[in-house]
Amino acid sequence: MLNPSEREIFLDRLRQLLGPAHVLTDTADTAAYLTDWRGRYRGAALAVLRPASVAEVQEVVRLSAAAAVPMVPQGGNTSLCGAATPDAGGRAVVISLGRLNRVLEVDARNNTLTLEAGCTLVQAQAAAQAAGRFFPLALASAGSCQIGGNLSTNAGGVQVLRYGNTRELTLGLQVVLPSGELWNGLRGLRKDNTGYDLKQLFIGAEGTLGIITAAVLKLYPLPQRRSTCWLALASAAQAVDLLQHAQQKFSAQLTAFELIAEAALELVLRHIPGSTRPGAASPWYVLAEFSDAEENAVADWLAEMLAAGALSDALLAANATQTQKLWALRENISEAQKCEGFSIKHDIALPLSRLAQFIAQTAPALAERFPGCRVVVFGHVGDGNLHYNLSHANAADNADLLARQSEVQAYVHDRVHALGGSISAEHGIGQLKREALRRYKSEVEMALMRSLKDSLDPAGLLNPGKVI
DSSP states (O other): OOOHHHHHHHHHHHHHHHOGGGEEOSHHHHGGGSBOTTSOOBOOOSEEEOOOSHHHHHHHHHHHHHTTOOEEEESSSOOSSSTTOOOTTSOOEEEEOTTOOOEEEEETTTTEEEEETTSBHHHHHHHHHHTTEEOOOOOTTTTTOBHHHHHHTTOOOTTHHHHOOGGGGEEEEEEEOTTSOEEEEOOOOSOOOSSOOTHHHHTTSTTSSOEEEEEEEEOEEOOSOEEEEEEEESOHHHHHHHHHHHHHHHGGGEEEEEEEEHHHHHHHHHHSTTOOOOSSOOSEEEEEEEESOOHHHHHHHHHHHHHTTSOSEEEEOOSHHHHHHHHHHHHTHHHHHHHHOOOBOOEEEOOHHHHHHHHHHHHHHHHHHSTTEEEEEEEEGGGTEEEEEEEESSGGGHHHHHHTHHHHHHHHHHHHHHTTOBSBSSSOOTTTTHHHHHHHSOHHHHHHHHHHHHHHOTTOOBSTTSOO
16 A cells, blocks of 8 residues: 555656546545445545546556556446445545547448447447447446446347347457556457457456457448337246247347336336326336338237237337337336335346246245345346346335345345356446355356456456456
């Protein structure tokens, strides 16, 4: 740990590099950077640093490494697992990348977008659309989350079904290594079979192996029309069956297929102003989107599924306003849960063949083991990703559930693991699941991960206490 004199020398060098306005040390200035979005994790930092260029990031890393100061990279600070929050020791610097926010190139012929890591997801989507192209990553936090964070957590979102996770949308990266060296892999190639695919080391690594400063992302033709529908169903098993029918009929034109439980919708209707129920209540709903499918084809398919009893009701959005309102019901679930208060959250993935089994069997088992708990389920059923959250309907009763949080999470995760699933589908590991990871990863996997960390960051200064 730096003594007071060393601390001031270190901070003075950073002020000379970045300018005093971008080396934040006052409590009022740093508070927003030291608490995660959920308010679950609160840390402390020596300073919050706001570099404006790749060269400045490199020099910040060199200075920090020389002084043995831990570094916590941070994008839009929308992490749901505490991956971008420092610990309470106050020894680390937070490196906020929000000023690295330039769109470097839109290559419409190559269908690629090159931009810095501090660009927001909305900025990336707008740059693509301005060139008549489409960047398909879609998250509720699009206005505040940053591309660097999306890459560091391998973000998923609602269109993974058609386009894949962030990993599948990335062609090249630029990364500042823990030594301060720069790896420039900003290549817009679909085929490059020249040794190890180094970019894959840093995607999903949550800033523990390097600091992503820029990326080359895939673009697609801009959809000419979209059909959005809200479907009512009796069970999750019915939703999985309906997904198979939709994929058989529409193939890649099916771009989103979101599962929403009545309990999740009810929270949105209660807490989000302007929300209205689309049709009659049902145990389960699916919000499905089709891109460039003939509208009559979607309507005819819905009529066929209704006649066959595959769903109980269907609403096909008539215009853009109605489409937006339907998507708002899905996108505001997390915000509504935050308004409701405490919940024990799980971001899980299961094989589609076992997803309905998990849902049908786990909720009754939880109710028996943890009496009074309420399960709120929603997620990207098209790719097997569920957000599976527990709380009591009466918030005053949550203290008892919170006291048993580790037991609850282990119980859910054990069931997921037994069915061949994953304890983290798209939110990452961060601080929240670091210990749980060791429970479900093999010794070989953990040793390989540790060897990578030790090889690239032997001093352990880059985002310590996260993932491993």
